[in-house]
Amino acid sequence: MNRLTALSTSVEGFDIIGDVHGCARTLKALLERLGYQLDGEVYWHPRRKAIFVGDILDRGPRIHEAIRIVRAMVENDQAYCIVGNHEFNAVAYTTEVSDPGADPSFLRPHDKRNNRLIHETLVQFASFPDEWRATLEWFKSLPLFLESEAFRVVHACWDTASVARLRAHSGTDEPTLGALMDALVSGDKELTRALDRITRGTSLSFPDGRYLLSRDGLKRDIFRTKFWSIDPETYSDVVFQPDPLPEDLMERKLNERERRKLISYPASEVPVFFGHYWLQGRPRVQRQNLACLDYSAVKFGRLVAYRFDGESTLSNDRFVWVYVDPKPHNS
Ligand SMILES: [Mn+2]
Numbered sequence: 001m002n003r004l005t006a007l008s009t010s011v012e013g014f015d016i017i018g019d020v021h022g023c024a025r026t027l028k029a030l031l032e033r034l035g036y037q038l039d040g041e042v043y044w045h046p047r048r049k050a051i052f053v054g055d056i057l058d059r060g061p062r063i064h065e066a067i068r069i070v071r072a073m074v075e076n077d078q079a080y081c082i083v084g085n086h087e088f089n090a091v092a093y094t095t096e097v098s099d100p101g102a103d104p105s106f107l108r109p110h111d112k113r114n115n116r117l118i119h120e121t122l123v124q125f126a127s128f129p130d131e132w133r134a135t136l137e138w139f140k141s142l143p144l145f146l147e148s149e150a151f152r153v154v155h156a157c158w159d160t161a162s163v164a165r166l167r168a169h170s171g172t173d174e175p176t177l178g179a180l181m182d183a184l185v186s187g188d189k190e191l192t193r194a195l196d197r198i199t200r201g202t203s204l205s206f207p208d209g210r211y212l213l214s215r216d217g218l219k220r221d222i223f224r225t226k227f228w229s230i231d232p233e234t235y236s237d238v239v240f241q242p243d244p245l246p247e248d249l250m251e252r253k254l255n256e257r258e259r260r261k262l263i264s265y266p267a268s269e270v271p272v273f274f275g276h277y278w279l280q281g282r283p284r285v286q287r288q289n290l291a292c293l294d295y296s297a298v299k300f301g302r303l304v305a306y307r308f309d310g311e312s313t314l315s316n317d318r319f320v321w322v323y324v325d326p327k328p329h330n331s
Pocket of ligand 1: 019021055084275276277294
């Protein structure tokens with residue numbers, strides 16, 4: 001029996017919380033709205049536990065504080081947190097892969113784009129070097145996904161084959177990021193792909209060598225796809241990324257090879273909760289067994305939770321959220 005199953009029998013339910021990205025003030029407001037109380041440094045609830053879908057850090061104004069809140073809850077058994085692509089990025093950015101004596105090179109290259117993404121996190125931890133080191137170790141101790149008889153939690157995409165691959169490698173049902181690091185450093189492609197799939201989701205290449213210039217000026221030759229469309233036929237049925245596709249590609253039909261690369265989650269399986277997708281608007285389930293909790297908090301959207309009590313059919317009534325204050329420093 002894994003940790004989550006053991007716990008489900010002793011609590012009334014779980015509050016699953018989307019990508020925080022350093023919006024600590026909003027996180028505190030959401031926890032309070034959900035009935036959590038502060039005892040010393042730890043938020044707790046008499047009958048419920050919180051589950052964070054990852055991406056606590058980067059981008060926002062209060063990254064250091066957000067990590068302190070979540071870590072204190074996890075270490076005091078009031079919450080679980082899984083690894084998002086940003087927790088993995090931070091660990092990879094600080095993990096050397098070069099031979100001793102050579103110029104240091106890192107699992108995640110220190111290029112302009114990657115430097116920019118982690119910059120705010122490093123600035124906020126600059127005065128706390130020991131705590132930053134401990135935080136990276138804590139990230140490695142986090143599970144890559146959670147599963148119980150009633151539900152599953154993953155950052156971007158529940159892909160059965162990738163989950164099986166990660167379990168087989170670690171020899172446990174609930175592998176941590178730390179259990180993969182040696183294999184990732186030695187360049188294990190299959191494992192890298194499995195981790196990428198569950199923390200970033202699926203993507204497709206643009207056809208005919210075409211590419212897209214994103215709003216931040218980067219050239220993209222792939223576009224991110226969502227895993228919850230049923231029988232998708234065209235690119236517009238599967239694209240999710242914030243930059244829209246060129247118009248003439250939107251109605252392009254998916255070919256067989258592209259369809260095979262996509263993943264779809266069966267309607268007969270237990271609910272999956274995830275983050276990652278920068279959704280906007282009023283939170284609602286994607287399907288009766290799929291609920292995304294990322295509503296772009298750090299872009300002044302909403303920080304969202306789903307109050308899960310074990311139901312097999314998810315309901316739009318179970319979402320709770322806090323609007324993020326549009327004044328940039330109040331997030
Ligand atoms: Mn995110």
